[in-house]
Amino acid sequence: MASITRRMAVALLGGGLVAAGSAAAQDMKSVKIGYAISKTGPNAGGANVTQIPNYQLWVKEVNDKGGLMLSSLKRRVPIEIVEYDDRSNSEEAVRAFERLVTQDKVDLLFPPWGTGLNLAVGPVFNKYGYPQLAFTAVTDRAPDLGKRWPNSFWLLGTSAQYVDALVGLLTKMRADGKINDKIAMVSIADGFGIDLSKAAREGFTKAGFKLAYDKSYPIGTQDMSPLIGEAARSGADSFVAFSYPPDTIALTDQAKIASFAPKVMFLGVGVGFPLYPGRFGANTEGIMSLGGWSRDNKATAEYREKHKAMHKRDPDYWGSQVGYSSLQMLEQAIERVGKIDRPAIIKELQTGTFDTVLGKIKLRDNMLQEGYWLIGQWQDGFYTGVAPARPGAAPVIVPKPAWK
Amino acid sequence: MLTDALIAGLTLGGMYALLAMGLTLQYGVARIMNLSYGELLVSGAFAAHWLFTVAGIAPLAALLLVVPAAFALSWLIYRVLLTPLVRRAPNREALEVDTILATFGLLFVVQGVLLVMFGGAYYSYSFFAVPVHLPGATVAANRLLALGFAVVVGALLYLGLTRTRLGTAIRAVAVDPVAAQLVAIDVRVAAAFAFALGGGLVACGGVLVSMFLTFNANLGVVFTMKALIVVIMGGVGNLLGALIAGLILGLTETFVATWIDPGLTLAATYAIFLVTLLVRPQGLFGIGRR
Secondary structure: OHHHHHHHHHHHHHHHHHHHHHHHHOOOOOEEEEEEEOOOOOOHHHHHHHHHHHHHHHHHHHHHOOOEEEOOOOEEEOEEEEEEEOOOOHHHHHHHHHHHHHOOOOOEEOOOOOHHHHHHHHHHHHHHOOOEEEOOOOOOOHHHHHHHOOOEEEOOOOHHHHHHHHHHHHHHHHHOOOOOOEEEEEEEOOHHHHHHHHHHHHHHHHOOOEEEEEEEEOOOOOOOHHHHHHHHHOOOOEEEEEOOHHHHHHHHHHHHHOOOOOOEEEOOOOOOOOHHHHHHHHHHOOEEEEOOEOOOOHHHHHHHHHHHHHHOOOOOOOHHHHHHHHHHHHHHHHHHHOOOOHHHHHHHHHHOEEEEOOEEEEOEOOEOOOOOOOEEEEEOOEEEEEEOOOOOOOOOOOOOOOOO | OHHHHHHHHHHHHHHHHHHHHHHHHHHHOOOOOOOOHHHHHHHHHHHHHHHHHOOOOOHHHHHHHHHHHHHHHHHHHHHHHHHHHHHHOOOHHHHHHHHHHHHHHHHHHHHHHHHHHHOOOOEOOOOOOOEEEEOOEEEEHHHHHHHHHHHHHHHHHHHHHHHOHHHHHHHHHHHOHHHHHHOOOOHHHHHHHHHHHHHHHHHHHHHHHOOOOOEOOOOHHHHHHHHHHHHHHHOOOOHHHHHHHHHHHHHHHHHHHHHHOHHHHHHHHHHHHHHHHHHOOOOOOOOOOO
C-alpha cells in the first residue's frame, strides 16, 4: 500500500514538473500579479476600504481593454491575479509574498496594507527585485528606505510632512487670534499613532504651542468619554487625535454627546472613509484629518464615480486616489517598457512622468512630491484639501461649527 | 468629574456584563466553552445594522427578531454540532477540550460567512445617540440603554434560575449532569436550553452594542476575550457575578483613564483579573469545585 502511494506520488510529481515546464515554454498567456493583503484581522477594515477596491477596479479596467499592452509581444496580455490573506500578521505576509515569488512565479506584486506590513515585506520585494508601490504607509524613514531599497516607493509620505502642514495651519490660526496656544492630543498606542504623535509633540512644542493634554490609549478602547472629558477640561481650543477608524468614530460620537466642540477638531484615519459622512451627516462640517480631495479635479471625480459604480460606495478620501494613481503609474511604466522587465519598470517608475487622476506625477527620491493633499477638512459635505497651499486649496473653516 | 467618571464607568461596565452573560450560561451551565461566541455577537450587530439600514427597523424592534432567531440557531448548533460531543465525552474536562476545538472551527465558519456577506470593512450607524443629562454628567442614551438591559436581563435571569422549576433544573445540570438524570431531569434538553438562551443573550448584546460601537467581521475575538475575562472573574455560570465583574472592570478602566493614564486601562484590567484569580480562583461568586 505504502509503495503504491509512493509510486503514485512520484508519478504525480513528475507529471506536474512536465506540465510546469511546458507552460513556461509556451507564449505568455497572462501577466500574473500577486498580492497578500489583510482580508481578516485588525487591518481588514482599512485594507477593504482603501486598497482592495482599487486593485479590483484597476484590474477590471485593464482586462476590459484586453490586458496590458506589451509591445515586445505586439499584443495585449490579460492580468491574472493571485491573492492571499495575510491575516494582518507580518510573518504571514512575508511568507505569502515569498510564496508568490517562488511558488506562484508571479510577474509583479501589489503591496500589502499599512505601514507595518509594508515595512515587513520590504526586504522580500527588494530581494527579488519587484517594484513596491506602497500607498498606505506613512513613515519618517521613507526617504532612507527609498535609497536602501530603490525598488520601493513611498507614496503617502512621512509623518513629519503631515505634522508640518498641520502645525503650519494652526500657527496661522493662532496668529490671526482664532485659537489659543493650548492643544489637547490623544493617540492610539500603535504604529501610526505613536509615529504621528511623536512628530506632532515636537512640531507643536517647537511652534510654541502647549500640550494641555497628551495621552495615548490602547487599541480596542471602547469608551472615549474619559479622553473627551479630560480634553474638554484642559482648556485647549484645538483637539488633535491620531486615531484608527473605530476610535475616530467613537471620538466624534462622544464629543457630540458631551457637547465638546473645540475650535479645531483634527482626527485620524477614518474621517475620509465613506462611512464617516454617512454616520455623521452635516455634523462633519469643519472636522479635519489627513488627506483631502480636490473640488475642481475632473479626473478624481470620474474615478469616484467608477469606484461607486463597481463597489457601491465612495473611495477613501486619503489613500484611495493615491493608490489608484500608483496603479496607473505601474500600467504606464509596464507599457513603456513593453515587457515584464522588472529592473526596467523600476527605472521607469523612478524617472518617468505619469498621467494619473491626481494629474501629472513625477517621483523624486521614490516619493510623491506634489499633487496630493496632506490635510483636508469637511466643508459643505465635501472633504476638501486645505494644505499644503497649492492651487485649489480651500481656506480653513475655523472655529468648527457647533454640533447639530 | 467624579460623577462623570462613575457614570461612564457604569455604562461601560454594563456593556461588558451584557457581553458576558450569554457566555456564562453557555460555559457555566451547558459546559460548552464557546470560542465562536464573539462571532455570534458580531452577527447580531450585523443583523441589527442590516435591519436598520435596509429595512428601516429600529434596533430595539430588531431585538424581537434577532434574539429568537439566535436562540433557534444556537439550539440547532447544540443539537447538531455539540450533542455528539456531549454524548461521547467521558467527563467534563474532555468535553471542554472537544467543544473548544469544535467551536474554534465554528468561529472561522461564522467569520467566513460574515466576510462573504459584508466584506471586511467597518460598519457603523447612528441610533439613539442623544445626550442624556444626569446630575453631574452627560451620557449617551444608547449606552445607558445597554446598561439598563444588562441590569434587567441579569436580574430576570438570576430570578428565573433560582426561583423557577426550569431554572432549578438547569442549575442541577450545571452542578452534576449524572445525578440530575436520577431526579428525572432531561439533561440534554436543559443543557440545550441553556446554550440557546446564551445564544439569544449574546445576540441581544450584539444588537445593543451595534448602536454605539464600530464593528467589522473580524472583531469577534475581541469580544470573546473580554467576555471570558468577565465570566472567569465573576464565577463561571453566575449571572450576578458576571454583572458585578463587568461593572468592576468598567469602573476600573474609566477611573484609570481619567486619573492615571488612558494607556494603562488594559494593564489595569488584567491586573485586577490576576488578583482575582490569585485570591479567589473560582471567581468572585463562584463555588469551588469539589
